[in-house]
Amino acid sequence: MVSRTVLAVDDNEDNLDLIEDALSKEEFTVIRARSGPDAMSLLMSRQIDLVLLDIMMPDMNGFAVLEMIRFIPRLMNTSVIIQTAHGDEWNVERAKDLGAKAVLSKPISPSELLEEVRGWLIPCAGR
């Protein structure tokens, strides 16, 4: 059985732990990236089925990662779910404009996260 791969991108280790705990109990493989450039290298070199993307990161924020995904042909159809801190409502519009599937508010609720990821990735479907 081949599991689907989720790339979790966040500069906060605790949040990456939370995501990994929530998703790896299911059939998902979670790969971690701690920065935008890390995320781009992994996207270019690995098969990623879905990206969970933090917005506020130093050097390269989530919007820049999302825009870059959209202009690289091999990656442009990758599903992306945004995670954002409270009070960034203006972010939601920009994320949706860039084709994000969903916007989750931090702190992330594991059950909500799992539901969204499942919604966009039925485990092992079609493989």
Next chain:
Amino acid sequence: MSKATILVVDDSQDSLDLMQEMLEPQGYEVRRATSGLEAVGLLRRSAPDLVILDIMMPDMNGFAVLDVMRATPALKDIPVIFQTAFPSQEHGRRTVDMGESYMLCKPLDANFFVKVVERCLREGSTGRKCEHEDAISAD
């Protein structure tokens, strides 16, 4: 021999104009990008001989552009010059940590800038200690 192609990246049009005015009279072909993302897009299409990167830009700063370049085989050996209007010890430390030698401060002095560009094109931008302005001027 055809002259080198240089990509200049800055979110300020004035700063791009200024660099273009300093470089074109030297015979260099100058390409411009107004954001880190636009720079990565241009770099993916064709690789220049040198990239001059502003550090502080929204969404994707100069350090992130360099990170992406270093992770891309076709781009990893292109020399890079950083420039910033707000130099800090943190930026200097990161420049050295990333193996780069040049962090220039705005406003750029035309003669000094052109000398750094020439040296970078000749010798690359990595693997030496961070250059001090006097060392270049004494060339």
